[in-house]
Amino acid sequence: MKQIKVLGPGCAKCKTTHSNVLEALKQSGIEAHVEKIEDIEEMMKYNVLTTPVLMIDDVVKVKGRVPQVSEIIDLLM
Amino acid sequence: MFNWIQNFADWLIYSVIGIGAETHLGIALNFFVYDVLKILILLFLIVFLMGIVNAYLPIEKLKNFLNRKKLYGLEYLFASIFGAITPFCSCSSVPLFIGFVQGGIPLGVTFAFLITSPLVNEVAIAMFIGMFGLKATLIYATSGVLLGAIGGWVLSKFNLESLLSDWVKKILANKMEHAEYEEAKLTFRQRLPEITRGAWDIVKGVVLYVVIGIAIGAAMHGYVPENFFEKYLGGGEWWTVPLAVIVAVPMYANAAGIVPVIQVFVAKGVPLGTAIAFMMATVGLSIPEATLLKKVMSLKLIAIYFGVVTLFIILSGYIFNILL
Numbered sequence: 001m002k003q004i005k006v007l008g009p010g011c012a013k014c015k016t017t018h019s020n021v022l023e024a025l026k027q028s029g030i031e032a033h034v035e036k037i038e039d040i041e042e043m044m045k046y047n048v049l050t051t052p053v054l055m056i057d058d059v060v061k062v063k064g065r066v067p068q069v070s071e072i073i074d075l076l077m
Numbered sequence: 078m079f080n081w082i083q084n085f086a087d088w089l090i091y092s093v094i095g096i097g098a099e100t101h102l103g104i105a106l107n108f109f110v111y112d113v114l115k116i117l118i119l120l121f122l123i124v125f126l127m128g129i130v131n132a133y134l135p136i137e138k139l140k141n142f143l144n145r146k147k148l149y150g151l152e153y154l155f156a157s158i159f160g161a162i163t164p165f166c167s168c169s170s171v172p173l174f175i176g177f178v179q180g181g182i183p184l185g186v187t188f189a190f191l192i193t194s195p196l197v198n199e200v201a202i203a204m205f206i207g208m209f210g211l212k213a214t215l216i217y218a219t220s221g222v223l224l225g226a227i228g229g230w231v232l233s234k235f236n237l238e239s240l241l242s243d244w245v246k247k248i249l250a251n252k253m254e255h256a257e258y259e260e261a262k263l264t265f266r267q268r269l270p271e272i273t274r275g276a277w278d279i280v281k282g283v284v285l286y287v288v289i290g291i292a293i294g295a296a297m298h299g300y301v302p303e304n305f306f307e308k309y310l311g312g313g314e315w316w317t318v319p320l321a322v323i324v325a326v327p328m329y330a331n332a333a334g335i336v337p338v339i340q341v342f343v344a345k346g347v348p349l350g351t352a353i354a355f356m357m358a359t360v361g362l363s364i365p366e367a368t369l370l371k372k373v374m375s376l377k378l379i380a381i382y383f384g385v386v387t388l389f390i391i392l393s394g395y396i397f398n399i400l401l
Contacts, residue, residue: 009171009369012282040171040372041244049136049176064136068271 002032002076007043008052014038016066017052024072032076079115086111105295112291112337116207117280120287120333123203125276130162132268143182150230153189156182157225160193161218170194171369178241179248185233192386193225196361200283204336205356209349216397217353224357224389231385240378286334294337301345318394321351325358326387332360350397357390 004021008014018036025032037043046053050064054072061067061075086107090096096103139159143152163173170191177187197218205214238246328335339352367379374382 040175043172044175044179044248047176047179048172049140051172065132065271066275 002030003055003057004032004034005037005055005058006034006052007037007046007048007055009040009043010038011051013066014052017054017062020067020069021054021072024069024076027069028073028076030073030076079111082111082114082118085114105298108298109291109295112207112295113288116204116287116291116333116337117284119207120200120203120283121276121280123199123206124279125272127162127199128272128275132272134162136163140177140180140182143177143186144180152183152186153226153230153233154222156186156189156229157193157222160190160225161197161222163194170366171373174370174373175245175248178245183233184237184241185229185231187229188232188382189225189229191382192228192361193222195363195366196225196357197221198332198360200279201332201336201356201360204287204332208336208340209343213349213353216401217356220353220393220397221357221361224386224393228386228389231389232382235381237378237381240375240381242373242375245373283333287337290334290337294341297338297341298344301341317347318351318354318398319391321355322358322387322391322394325355326362326383327364328359332356335359348398349401350394350399353397354390354394357393358387361390362386 006014006018006021008017018034021034024030025034043051043053046055046060048060048063052063052066053060054062054067054075056075062071067075087098089110090103090107091098094106096106098104098107143156143159145152148155173194174187174191177190178184202214202218205217241249335356339356342355343349343352362383367383370379370382
């Protein structure tokens with residue numbers, strides 16, 4: 001199962017990213033473990049400069065912008 | 078450039094709704110429609126442009142550039158300009174702050190970035206162009222960038238490293254393992270819808286503040302007598318600048334809502350420099366920002382940071398009032 005992490009201290013963009021991830025999973029039928037990381041201390045372990053960040057299996061896929069649902073599905077495929 | 082908006086406002090109020098151009102209500106409504114439309118169009122255009130710039134801004138490269146040792150003090154100015162062009166999102170400023178310090182960028186340079194980031198932002202710029210014109214906007218942006226650079230340089234003289242939070246110091250002490258980085262390359266065409274949507278979202282987010290701000294402004298225009306502030310607040314007295322700034326620091330008024338109100342203050346006799354200083358203090362420093370920064374620095378450091386920036390805003394208020 002894929003491990004998805006959404007990093008962001010809880011601003012609007014980070015919330016949209018999180019809900020887009022859930023929507024992408026629902027639409028594609030892919031099963032994944034989704035984790036939301038809101039603690040800045042925890043976030044800094046991943047060397048992020050801009051939020052939100054989308055990580056799949058510990059690889060940063062998107063940072064500093066909100067990925068579209070279709071884009072997330074492509075990244076998961 | 079905005080003639081067609083005026084024509085539209087005339088048509089809507091005088092012809093469609095049918096309120097006469099000679100009535101107070103007609104003139105006020107016409108002003109309101111014109112201002113709201115003009116500001117929203119400007120906002121969208123500028124936020125959209127900044128969205129394109131930001132989509133291509135290589136933050137990692139800029140970080141490495143700032144880290145070079147031989148910039149002869151210009152690194153403060155570069156960090157400040159960099160802060161001005163990155164979009165203001167308070168939630169990104171803390172990760173950026175840590176990322177910078179961790180990347181070996183001096184604390185003072187990082188502060189230069191941190192000061193300018195909220196101070197000069199696209200919403201404030203769009204509002205300023207719409208309400209005060211290009212010249213005042215250029216003064217605002219240039220002095221905001223200079224203020225960030227000088228403020229950062231001054232803060233670098235304080236030896237503030239010891240005042241960072243313990244966990245930040247720990248991060249700085251030992252190099253951490255970083256996640257692997259890989260990002261899909263997108264063409265401009267693929268990115269455009271996302272940038273447009275981002276700009277649209279920002280405009281939608283401030284639309285209410287714009288409408289309320291302009292409505293309050295329009296109402297004040299009609300009811301506050303000419304030179305009211307000059308008479309009762311002492312338009313040019315020495316204490317008006319510090320008073321305006323100190324009142325504004327804890328405020329976190331959305332720039333979109335505050336500018337139309339400031340415009341009335343200026344129209345009714347408050348000097349433009351005092352108004353710019355007030356604006357800077359409102360958007361540049363705020364309680365929510367202090368709360369966020371509490372995660373990475375001690376209260377004492379926040380106090381020094383706010384103190385220095387406040388002082389510089391007051392000083393620039395005086396300078397504007399002399400120059401303008």
